Amino acid sequence: MTGKLFVVGTGPGSPEQTTPEALAAIAASHVFFGYGPYLDRLSLRDDQRRVASDNREELARAKDALMTAASGEAVCVVSGGDPGVFAMAAAVCEAIEAGPPAWRALEVTMVPGVTAMLAVAARAGAPLGHDFCAISLSDNLKPWTVIEARLRAVAGAGLVIALYNPISKARPWQLGTAFAILREELPWTTPVIFGRAAGRPDENIRVVSLADADPATADMATCVIIGSHETRVIERPGLAPLVYSPRSIGEPK
Amino acid sequence: MTGKLFVVGTGPGSPEQTTPEALAAIAASHVFFGYGPYLDRLSLRDDQRRVASDNREELARAKDALMTAASGEAVCVVSGGDPGVFAMAAAVCEAIEAGPPAWRALEVTMVPGVTAMLAVAARAGAPLGHDFCAISLSDNLKPWTVIEARLRAVAGAGLVIALYNPISKARPWQLGTAFAILREELPWTTPVIFGRAAGRPDENIRVVSLADADPATADMATCVIIGSHETRVIERPGLAPLVYSPRSIGEPK
Numbered sequence: 389m390t391g392k393l394f395v396v397g398t399g400p401g402s403p404e405q406t407t408p409e410a411l412a413a414i415a416a417s418h419v420f421f422g423y424g425p426y427l428d429r430l431s432l433r434d435d436q437r438r439v440a441s442d443n444r445e446e447l448a449r450a451k452d453a454l455m456t457a458a459s460g461e462a463v464c465v466v467s468g469g470d471p472g473v474f475a476m477a478a479a480v481c482e483a484i485e486a487g488p489p490a491w492r493a494l495e496v497t498m499v500p501g502v503t504a505m506l507a508v509a510a511r512a513g514a515p516l517g518h519d520f521c522a523i524s525l526s527d528n529l530k531p532w533t534v535i536e537a538r539l540r541a542v543a544g545a546g547l548v549i550a551l552y553n554p555i556s557k558a559r560p561w562q563l564g565t566a567f568a569i570l571r572e573e574l575p576w577t578t579p580v581i582f583g584r585a586a587g588r589p590d591e592n593i594r595v596v597s598l599a600d601a602d603p604a605t606a607d608m609a610t611c612v613i614i615g616s617h618e619t620r621v622i623e624r625p626g627l628a629p630l631v632y633s634p635r636s637i638g639e640p641k
Numbered sequence: 642m643t644g645k646l647f648v649v650g651t652g653p654g655s656p657e658q659t660t661p662e663a664l665a666a667i668a669a670s671h672v673f674f675g676y677g678p679y680l681d682r683l684s685l686r687d688d689q690r691r692v693a694s695d696n697r698e699e700l701a702r703a704k705d706a707l708m709t710a711a712s713g714e715a716v717c718v719v720s721g722g723d724p725g726v727f728a729m730a731a732a733v734c735e736a737i738e739a740g741p742p743a744w745r746a747l748e749v750t751m752v753p754g755v756t757a758m759l760a761v762a763a764r765a766g767a768p769l770g771h772d773f774c775a776i777s778l779s780d781n782l783k784p785w786t787v788i789e790a791r792l793r794a795v796a797g798a799g800l801v802i803a804l805y806n807p808i809s810k811a812r813p814w815q816l817g818t819a820f821a822i823l824r825e826e827l828p829w830t831t832p833v834i835f836g837r838a839a840g841r842p843d844e845n846i847r848v849v850s851l852a853d854a855d856p857a858t859a860d861m862a863t864c865v866i867i868g869s870h871e872t873r874v875i876e877r878p879g880l881a882p883l884v885y886s887p888r889s890i891g892e893p894k
Binding site: 399400401404405407408409412431442446449470471472474477478479480481482484485492493495496498499500501502503506507510511513514515516517518519520521522523524529530531534537541544545546547581587589602620622623624625626627630632633634635636637 | 642651652653655656657658659660661662699723724725726727730731732733734735737739745746748749751752753754755756758760762763766767768769770771772774776777782783784785790791794795797798799800810840847873875876877878879880883885886888889890894
């Protein structure tokens with residue numbers, strides 16, 4: 389009996405944004421590992437069982453999933469959004485590299501999904517319309533000095549910035565400090581988008597200037613997008629503004 | 642009669658990676674604008690018509706689509722991947738900003754999709770497992786000096802790099818020059834992934850070192866992912882290697 393492991397992204401939250409490939413991987417699996425709220429979104433059959441764990445236990449969850457797959461089960465590790473973006477795919481790879489040789493022989497399939505920044509960007513217009521980056525603001529896994537250097541480098545180079553994991557109870561000051569750093573690198577009129585729960589019933593998209601960006605607007609479910617020098621806001625009568633980053637910069641050839 | 646405009650991402654190419662939301666927007670539309678090969682992927686009804694245009698006519702296509710929507714039609718602009726990543730969403734916003742006031746009153750809905758770098762990353766392991774960026778290598782819309790400065794900034798800052806539009810007949814030398822620049826900034830052992838047509842029957846994923854990266858491996862349908870200092874390769878017996886970027890860096894707290 390040969391086990392297998394799917395690492396699946398279910399998209400930003402709405403079932404309308406989950407791919408058929410993700411649903412097929414879920415249908416083919418029997419044991420599900422993931423953060424409880426992500427597992428809650430699944431409609432499992434009687435022959436499928438779930439093992440929920442906390443948001444900060446990714447490596448232990450990955451090991452448990454690999455051990456279960458190695459025992460011959462069809463296992464699914466579930467991430468919201470895309471599993472390769474600040475989610476379970478890297479944790480599974482870390483566990484495989486550090487684990488027993490048998491884990492390297494397992495069939496492992498990563499199933500991509502619509503990651504949060506794409507869903508938020510779509511709701512706001514086209515803020516990621518030119519070069520952009522995704523940076524996790526969590527300093528649990530890297531020093532804050534690295535995060536600060538990266539923010540300055542990418543803002544200075546003109547990339548739009550999508551911030552994942554912007555704030556939590558255990559990390560209350562990082563987002564405010566990030567805004568303070570970015571106010572040294574970018575015009576204070578730069579558009580900032582707070583995109584919460586994009587595509588879900590409790591969706592909330594707010595657009596402010598970098599000068600007015602208040603960390604209290606964000607929570608753990610928020611993706612924050614900070615424009616570049618080029619990012620623009622189109623006001624529309626009776627409709628939400630469109631925020632976009634033009635495709636061209638400087639002197640096009 | 643009020644027109645509306647959908648700007649839809651159909652994902653990397655496999656129907657299994659197209660979201661229900663994208664299919665619903667397509668079903669609700671009557672006139673389709675897009676690059677021919679993207680329109681060819683759709684199964685349209687008799688009451689739906691298509692207007693194909695060339696890959697380099699995004700702004701003209703956006704204007705035509707807006708004009709048609711303003712005339713009262715339900716219009717769909719189709720992109721592969723995600724429409725907000727080097728695709729039609731920004732072109733539509735540019736056209737709205739420069740166009741007649743009536744275009745600002747149109748209902749415009751961007752529908753996100755799985756963008757190429759996520760599909761390629763999933764096939765390779767988890768190369769985007771920590772901070773990363775997406776940079777278009779096309780110097781049609783920005784000067785090459787800007788691209789070079791961005792490559793140096795992001796490589797120096799430790800971000801994984803996904804290159805879109807790496808090469809074309811009209812832009813034959815840019816990818817080789819980008820590799821030469823990155824060899825000055827990164828170890829020559831850094832993993833490089835050439836991901837072509839991820840999720841499609843003609844999919845081809847190749848992993849080489851930065852030292853061995855050959856621009857001739859890429860074509861217009863390729864997304865090239867270049868690792869950071871941290872990116873690792875797990876060799877597996879009888880299976881493709883897993884390329885991943887660990888979630889942590891330096892001294893985790």
